[in-house]
Amino acid sequence: MSEKKIKHVLGLSGGKDSAALAVYMRDHYPELEIDYFFTDTGKELPEVEDYLNKLEAYLGKPIERLGANQDFDYWLNEYNHFLPSGHQRWCTVQMKLVPFENWIKPYLNEGYEIISYVGIRADEPWREGYIPTQKYLSIKMPFADDGLVKADILEILEGTGLGLPKYYEWRSRSGCTFCFYQRKIEWVRLKERHPEAFEEAKAYEKQFQDEKSTNGETYYWMGKDTPLSTLDDPERIAQIEADHAEKVKRFKKKRRRKEVYDDELIEMIDLDAIYDDVEGGGACVTCYK
Numbered sequence: 665m666s667e668k669k670i671k672h673v674l675g676l677s678g679g680k681d682s683a684a685l686a687v688y689m690r691d692h693y694p695e696l697e698i699d700y701f702f703t704d705t706g707k708e709l710p711e712v713e714d715y716l717n718k719l720e721a722y723l724g725k726p727i728e729r730l731g732a733n734q735d736f737d738y739w740l741n742e743y744n745h746f747l748p749s750g751h752q753r754w755c756t757v758q759m760k761l762v763p764f765e766n767w768i769k770p771y772l773n774e775g776y777e778i779i780s781y782v783g784i785r786a787d788e789p790w791r792e793g794y795i796p797t798q799k800y801l802s803i804k805m806p807f808a809d810d811g812l813v814k815a816d817i818l819e820i821l822e823g824t825g826l827g828l829p830k831y832y833e834w835r836s837r838s839g840c841t842f843c844f845y846q847r848k849i850e851w852v853r854l855k856e857r858h859p860e861a862f863e864e865a866k867a868y869e870k871q872f873q874d875e876k877s878t879n880g881e882t883y884y885w886m887g888k889d890t891p892l893s894t895l896d897d898p899e900r901i902a903q904i905e906a907d908h909a910e911k912v913k914r915f916k917k918k919r920r921r922k923e924v925y926d927d928e929l930i931e932m933i934d935l936d937a938i939y940d941d942v943e944g945g946g947a948c949v950t951c952y953k
Contacts, residue, residue: 668800671771672698674781675764676719676727678712678838680828681783683719684817685807687824689781690723693806698781700727701767705759706735707840709858711831722826730763745872749844749883765798772800779804787813836935841865844885847939849908851886852901866892911938 674689676682689698700723702716720727732739739758740747748755768778778801785807807817821827831838834853837845841858842865855862869884869891884891894900915938 668775668777670779671768671776672696672779672781673768674698674700676700676702676716678702678708678715678829678831680821680832681785681807681817683715683826683829684820685781685783686719686723687820687826688812689806700725701730701764702727703730703732703760703763705755705840706731707842709831709835709838709841709861711829712838715826715829718826722824728767730767732759732763733766734758740868740871747844747868747872747883747885755840768798768801772798776800778802781806783817784808785813785817786811842868842885846885847935848886848895848904850935851892851895852904855895855901862892862895869893 674682674686676686686698686700689696700720716727734742736755736759739754743752743754746752771778778798780801781804784805788808806812818828829838834857835846835850837843839845841854841861846854851862854865865885872883886892886894895904
């Protein structure tokens with residue numbers, strides 16, 4: 665039997681870990697011909713596209729943009745205007761995973777073995793990443809295998825001059841503008857940085873209210889019974905800001921001094937730790953990394 669052809673792929677989210685992995689693989693495994701891809705929902709932060717362009721220039725190789733056959737509004741209608749949530753992540757399935765699987769399907773049909781590289785680190789033993797169902801699709805985690813942790817990833821990006829994506833100035837992970845995994849402080853920052861995207865998210869809530877069934881469902885982006893319209897109240901925003909500032913203050917007081925990144929980025933890059941959450945806990949595997 666002839667040896668199976670192998671296609672190496674690496675998905676980019678617009679986040680720090682997948683970007684660092686692309687750089688790491690290029691520098692440490694130059695013999696591998698890796699194809700880079702990004703699954704675009706059409707609702708991504710502008711900072712994400714800016715960073716992908718910057719990374720593309722550094723790698724000297726195109727990042728293929730994969731898009732769903734239908735846009736977010738189409739799928740929202742298909743799901744009876746039920747907004748995606750942590751319990752019903754249809755956006756991840758329909759607009760991230762399905763486009764990826766459709767992209768590699770012709771190669772699998774042609775007899776290729778697909779190896780997908782994922783930026784899960786050695787200090788993230790709780791993360792499994794995407795679990796493939798196709799027979800000849802396998803996942804490799806070079807950072808975990810080679811013992812790299814968060815500090816190494818930050819060093820890679822700083823060493824290349826790429827630095828961190830700009831959204832880390834106000835947000836802890838990449839993905840859609842109205843990602844339901846955002847904390848209240850991140851919604852406040854979205855309202856400040858991208859008011860048009862914030863208003864769009866509010867409009868989707870209004871549409872849901874208008875179209876919802878009569879079962880009393882009141883889910884919103886920020887959770888049950890908490891519509892984004894509550895952030896139109898300056899006093900509510902002030903309270904969220906104050907609560908966040910207090911959490912940051914407590915975290916900075918107890919954090920280890922050996923952390924390599926500076927205080928200007930700590931609020932967002934360590935937001936999970938500040939809020940006593942598992943880093944990336946529950947987040948879309950294709951968005952967070």
